[in-house]
Amino acid sequence: xxxxxxxxxxxxxxxxxxxxxxxxxxxxxxxxxxxxxxxxxxxxxxxxxxxxxxxxxxxxxxxxxxxxxxxxxxxxxxxxxxxxxxxxxxxxxxxxxxxxxxxxxxxxxxxxxxxxxxxxxxxxxxxxxxxxxxxxxxxxxxxxxxxx
Amino acid sequence: xxxxxxxxxxxxxxxxxxxxxxxxxxxxxxxxxxxxxxxxxxxxxxxxxxxxxxxxxxxxxxxxxxxxxxxxxxxxxxxxxxxxxxxxxxxxxxxxxxxxxxxxxxxxxxxxxxxxxxxxxxxxxxxxxxxxxxxxxxxxxxxxxxxx
DNA sequence: CCAAACTGGTTTCATTTGTAACCATCGAAA
DNA sequence: TTTCGATGGTTACAAATGAAACCAGTTTGG
Numbered sequence: 001x002x003x004x005x006x007x008x009x010x011x012x013x014x015x016x017x018x019x020x021x022x023x024x025x026x027x028x029x030x031x032x033x034x035x036x037x038x039x040x041x042x043x044x045x046x047x048x049x050x051x052x053x054x055x056x057x058x059x060x061x062x063x064x065x066x067x068x069x070x071x072x073x074x075x076x077x078x079x080x081x082x083x084x085x086x087x088x089x090x091x092x093x094x095x096x097x098x099x100x101x102x103x104x105x106x107x108x109x110x111x112x113x114x115x116x117x118x119x120x121x122x123x124x125x126x127x128x129x130x131x132x133x134x135x136x137x138x139x140x141x142x143x144x145x146x147x148x
Numbered sequence: 149x150x151x152x153x154x155x156x157x158x159x160x161x162x163x164x165x166x167x168x169x170x171x172x173x174x175x176x177x178x179x180x181x182x183x184x185x186x187x188x189x190x191x192x193x194x195x196x197x198x199x200x201x202x203x204x205x206x207x208x209x210x211x212x213x214x215x216x217x218x219x220x221x222x223x224x225x226x227x228x229x230x231x232x233x234x235x236x237x238x239x240x241x242x243x244x245x246x247x248x249x250x251x252x253x254x255x256x257x258x259x260x261x262x263x264x265x266x267x268x269x270x271x272x273x274x275x276x277x278x279x280x281x282x283x284x285x286x287x288x289x290x291x292x293x294x295x296x
Numbered sequence: 297c298c299a300a301a302c303t304g305g306t307t308t309c310a311t312t313t314g315t316a317a318c319c320a321t322c323g324a325a326a
Numbered sequence: 327t328t329t330c331g332a333t334g335g336t337t338a339c340a341a342a343t344g345a346a347a348c349c350a351g352t353t354t355g356g
Contacts, residue, residue: 005198012285020161049154050153056335057335066313067336069312110154111151111152134284135276139281204304218305239304
């Protein structure tokens with residue numbers, strides 16, 4: 001009953017990975033061409049743009065990045081003078097990160113571009129398909145959270 | 149009207165990436181712990197197990213890997229004596245790849261494990277959610293193929 | 297026939313990543 | 327208070343990746 005062959009093209013982990021890889025690659029061209037950002041840098045920019053001020057740990061949680069990625073992305077954005085660190089008053093291990101004017105400007109430019117990208121992508125789907133992908137992704141997210 | 153903030157957690161490219169990353173990471177533990185395979189190596193094993201005999205180029209197309217990845221994965225599997233190369237009769241640039249007994253044995257062991265993994269993952273979803281994710285993923289795959 | 301363009305596949309090099317060790321600081325418990 | 331385990335963050339090192347150069351060998355067009 002159990003088939004002895006696995007069809008890679010139908011295997012969900014593979015399909016998800018390939019999908020994400022393609023989409024992410026396509027989207028990354030935007031911030032890469034325009035600003036030379038890496039993905040961790042883009043996520044950092046995006047997180048700070050969204051929340052205003054965060055610690056590195058918070059950034060890692062929000063954007064699902066390992067702390068070394070965060071550390072390096074923050075260092076690079078700081079080097080560009082797109083963000084500044086402010087030491088915490090009470091806990092000297094902690095730094096609060098925030099975008100500078102330049103960083104914020106880049107963020108503000110990126111937001112509509114990112115949204116257009118997403119809209120265009122979803123625009124290639126029918127209304128039902130859009131509902132399906134949103135429902136399905138949300139369901140998997142929930143399923144994965146629960147377990148681990 | 150256009151909001152000036154992007155909510156990363158709702159941004160489809162990010163969600164897809166994170167989902168794929170989590171799933172793939174979890175699944176990779178299986179073939180990594182068991183055989184010490186990398187993802188390209190697993191995909192190569194899987195492709196050859198599925199098709200019996202392929203060239204490196206075909207492998208790259210089937211499993212969406214860059215040719216350097218294929219080249220390295222093939223070299224490693226060959227080193228393990230899990231696959232052999234046979235030169236093509238007519239075109240001496242081409243090699244036909246096939247699994248050895250040992251490679252096939254590993255593949256046969258992996259297939260049910262992989263399927264169980266997928267089944268367990270989907271099992272955490274309701275029937276409707278399963279339909280949704282399948283429909284949605286298929287729709288996006290189609291959308292991405294068409295364009296590029 | 298021969299040069300030029302192309303293709304299958306490998307290698308080299310720079311960049312990115314992951315793991316683990318690390319440093320400093322903090323909090324709690326003795 | 328001192329010590330010890332946890333925590334925020336960085337660094338060092340090894341492994342994985344991507345881009346481009348490369349080496350056959352093959353096809354095409356003159």
